[in-house]
Amino acid sequence: MVVDIQNNIKNYLIMKTATPTTTKAKSATAKSTTSKASSPETTEDVQDSALNELFIDELKDIYWAEKHLAKALPKMIKGATSEELKTAIQNHLTETENHIVRVESVFQSIGEKAVAVKCEAMAGLLKEAEELLEETEKGTMTRDVAIISAAQKVEHYEIASYGTMATLANVLGYAEAVELLNANLAEEKNADSLLTQVAENTVNTPAKSEKK
Numbered sequence: 001m002v003v004d005i006q007n008n009i010k011n012y013l014i015m016k017t018a019t020p021t022t023t024k025a026k027s028a029t030a031k032s033t034t035s036k037a038s039s040p041e042t043t044e045d046v047q048d049s050a051l052n053e054l055f056i057d058e059l060k061d062i063y064w065a066e067k068h069l070a071k072a073l074p075k076m077i078k079g080a081t082s083e084e085l086k087t088a089i090q091n092h093l094t095e096t097e098n099h100i101v102r103v104e105s106v107f108q109s110i111g112e113k114a115v116a117v118k119c120e121a122m123a124g125l126l127k128e129a130e131e132l133l134e135e136t137e138k139g140t141m142t143r144d145v146a147i148i149s150a151a152q153k154v155e156h157y158e159i160a161s162y163g164t165m166a167t168l169a170n171v172l173g174y175a176e177a178v179e180l181l182n183a184n185l186a187e188e189k190n191a192d193s194l195l196t197q198v199a200e201n202t203v204n205t206p207a208k209s210e211k212k
Ligand SMILES: [Fe+2]
Pocket: 066, 095, 096, 099, 158, 184, 188
């Protein structure tokens, strides 16, 4: 499936490369009237592609998502019961602040202004997290199980987003963006497995004996 998608993207770009020179000249003229800085890593053809536009849209989406998450994580820290979970989320809050800066660097590396556009998926996941906090009792391990469940859904959304964006950046020839996006991807994966460790080592077993 992933290979199919990647092949489709490659085929799309090959088609774009085969665009007649007259269209190319037109694109170059149109580009010169905009204030967009051209990246040394890519061609005018790639910058004018629909795929590039999709990539930028995805960047705007994750930029909003990360900013929104940075505001929501302190509530999860405050609501958590175990010190292990509080520490894990606190550490990921620091990483999340770095993710925002890296996404800004990705925008900069491709000559685009950093713009956040509401990510409905992250808004929904964080709303669900808030509901779980309301539905579980403060000071219980069941509360921590709920927070971990919500946090891991968020991490998986981010993992999928950065995985896709790193692949697109690679296809589009944005070498610096690939590195930045992969750095965020690695930290999301690490955060996800640390949450699994907290669940398995600290939270799940005591939660099992809590009464409703
Ligand atoms: Fe992140």
